[in-house]
Amino acid sequence: MNKVVWTIAGSDSGGGAGIQADVKAMQSFGIHTCTVVTALTAQNSMGVEAINPVGVEIIASQLKALEQDMPASVIKIGMLANEEQIKFIAQRIQEYKTTWACKPIIIYDPVVVASSGENLTEDDVIPALKEHLLPLIDVLTPNTKETQSLTGVYLIGPSAVRDAATTFFKIGIKSVVIKGGHWDYPQGYCIDFCQSSADLGTEYWLGNKTLPVPHSHGTGCSFASVIAACLAHEYPLKDAFILAKAYINQGLKAAKRFGQGIGPVAHCGFPENKDDFPQVIEPDSFLGLELDLDPVSAHPPAMEFAKCDSLKLGLYPVVDTVSWLETCLVNGIKTIQLRIKDYLAPDLETKIEQAVALGHKYQANVYINDHWQLAIKHKAYGVHLGQEDLYLADLAAIKMSGLRLGLSTHGFYEMLRADNYKPSYLAFGAIYSTTTKDMTGQIQGLEKLKHFVPLMKSYPTVAIGGIDLSRAKEVAHTGVGSIAVVRAITESEDPALAIEKLQTEISCE
Ligand SMILES: Cc1ncc(COP(=O)(O)OP(=O)(O)O)c(N)n1
Numbered sequence: 001m002n003k004v005v006w007t008i009a010g011s012d013s014g015g016g017a018g019i020q021a022d023v024k025a026m027q028s029f030g031i032h033t034c035t036v037v038t039a040l041t042a043q044n045s046m047g048v049e050a051i052n053p054v055g056v057e058i059i060a061s062q063l064k065a066l067e068q069d070m071p072a073s074v075i076k077i078g079m080l081a082n083e084e085q086i087k088f089i090a091q092r093i094q095e096y097k098t099t100w101a102c103k104p105i106i107i108y109d110p111v112v113v114a115s116s117g118e119n120l121t122e123d124d125v126i127p128a129l130k131e132h133l134l135p136l137i138d139v140l141t142p143n144t145k146e147t148q149s150l151t152g153v154y155l156i157g158p159s160a161v162r163d164a165a166t167t168f169f170k171i172g173i174k175s176v177v178i179k180g181g182h183w184d185y186p187q188g189y190c191i192d193f194c195q196s197s198a199d200l201g202t203e204y205w206l207g208n209k210t211l212p213v214p215h216s217h218g219t220g221c222s223f224a225s226v227i228a229a230c231l232a233h234e235y236p237l238k239d240a241f242i243l244a245k246a247y248i249n250q251g252l253k254a255a256k257r258f259g260q261g262i263g264p265v266a267h268c269g270f271p272e273n274k275d276d277f278p279q280v281i282e283p284d285s286f287l288g289l290e291l292d293l294d295p296v297s298a299h300p301p302a303m304e305f306a307k308c309d310s311l312k313l314g315l316y317p318v319v320d321t322v323s324w325l326e327t328c329l330v331n332g333i334k335t336i337q338l339r340i341k342d343y344l345a346p347d348l349e350t351k352i353e354q355a356v357a358l359g360h361k362y363q364a365n366v367y368i369n370d371h372w373q374l375a376i377k378h379k380a381y382g383v384h385l386g387q388e389d390l391y392l393a394d395l396a397a398i399k400m401s402g403l404r405l406g407l408s409t410h411g412f413y414e415m416l417r418a419d420n421y422k423p424s425y426l427a428f429g430a431i432y433s434t435t436t437k438d439m440t441g442q443i444q445g446l447e448k449l450k451h452f453v454p455l456m457k458s459y460p461t462v463a464i465g466g467i468d469l470s471r472a473k474e475v476a477h478t479g480v481g482s483i484a485v486v487r488a489i490t491e492s493e494d495p496a497l498a499i500e501k502l503q504t505e506i507s508c509e
């Protein structure tokens with residue numbers, strides 16, 4: 001089924017914000033947008049001349065037409081012009097949430113004040129918003145001013161941002177993305193925050209230098225629309241968050257003036273340039289320290305690991321015994337991983353020692369999964385770690401020992417987080433579903449892999465998860481430099497033949 005998102009928002013006659021921005025931003029992410037217009041604002045690049053709200057009976061007729069034919073998986077709400085509209089939309093959203101077979105995700109960008117500073121509502125709507133609409137919202141995307149108006153919390157630093165998020169959660173909002181575009185803390189940076197009430201222990205902070213560009217009309221609407229589009233594609237919120245930020249950075253850099261005043265953010269398609277992506281803020285990074293985030297790693301930070309011999313690592317078996325490792329090496333494999341998940345496995349150290357020795361014997365590069373201390377001790381070629389290991393392992397010790405570091409990533413956010421460490425290679429998974437490991441909610445698919453590979457083209461890249469002979473060619477066709485497999489070799493009747501055929505499929509690309 002093709003994805004449909006509704007936007008319930010105001011029309012901007014100037015073409016830069018509101019419904020017009022929403023349609024363009026969602027189009028960039030391959031989404032079909034249905035529109036429910038709440039107001040016909042008369043505005044241009046200089047300001048708002050009139051609001052012209054649409055009566056609720058007209059809003060009702062637009063909704064009715066869509067309900068019958070094109071129900072949405074995600075509904076994005078923008079400008080609501082008065083209390084009557086707020087109450088009406090809240091009542092409809094409540095109805096959709098209780099009666100639709102697939103409950104829609106509701107994202108609300110609380111457009112109360114235009115970027116020009118002008119009021120976009122007829123009256124003080126904040127009490128009505130808090131009572132009727134906000135408790136129904138899955139993702140709220142307020143800017144600094146809107147956060148302050150809705151929560152009463154003055155955003156003077158990171159702990160105030162957290163307090164504001166907690167205030168929103170108490171109202172019933174499930175997730176918040178608090179935009180720091182007007183925050184200027186630390187000075188010269190734009191910092192954004194994301195958190196969900198279901199996972200209060202996890203915070204996502206993104207940051208980049210403030211872009212000194214004058215044309216920024218429609219950034220709020222476009223940002224929320226990209227999040228809506230990504231959620232419709234079932235991306236996790238953290239990936240939607242980072243893509244929305246990259247989309248806006250890309251659009252700000254390309255923005256142009258059309259009238260005499262502030263021009264609209266440009267709409268340039270799916271972000272493909274790593275320079276447009278923000279930094280994932282780690283607690284021990286410069287921005288993390290400036291923000292006073294609590295340190296989480298017991299070890300000193302480290303980045304820039306030893307380089308791999310080549311950008312293309314080729315067929316990369318991941319095996320759990322020394323015997324399998326040798327079988328692969330005998331059959332010409334040059335990059336391989338020993339992945340023993342049982343930390344109490346008998347003779348674990350001996351097995352790692354043997355794996356390293358076999359690597360030398362067959363002139364192949366052996367990576368050790370997880371057991372970085374033993375990998376250092378026995379001078380393996382490299383270590384493969386997951387995201388959860390980044391605060392646990394002594395990365396500085398791995399770097400000092402000259403071992404390569406491969407990092408797992410699952411999606412855009414984790415990929416940019418891994419980029420902070422400048423590892424030796426990046427693995428993208430799980431491309432397809434797999435029975436080797438529980439990857440529920442982390443299946444990326446080929447389309448995302450097509451974005452990951454060019455974004456991270458400065459690294460050797462590896463695709464993993466559910467790849468077999470029938471899929472190897474399409475995966476290799478994305479340009480990824482290596483294909484990591486478990487079952488495609490270990491469950492084949494003839495491992496030597498499986499290796500040969502997989503090598504052939506990959507080398508054709
Ligand atoms: C090449 C490659 N990619 C990804 C993984 C997964 O590593 P990780 O996330 O650390 O999970 P476990 O393998 O430890 O379960 C990998 N091992 N190799």
Ligand SMILES: Cc1nc(C(=O)O)sc1CCOP(=O)(O)O
Pocket residue numbers: 318408409410428429430431433434435436437439464465466467484485486487488
């Ligand atoms: C070990 C592992 N890591 C993954 C990740 O996505 O990080 S997927 C995966 C299992 C790969 O096994 P198979 O080739 O049998 O599907």
Ligand SMILES: [Mg+2]
Pocket residue numbers: 369370384385386
């Ligand atoms: Mg691991």
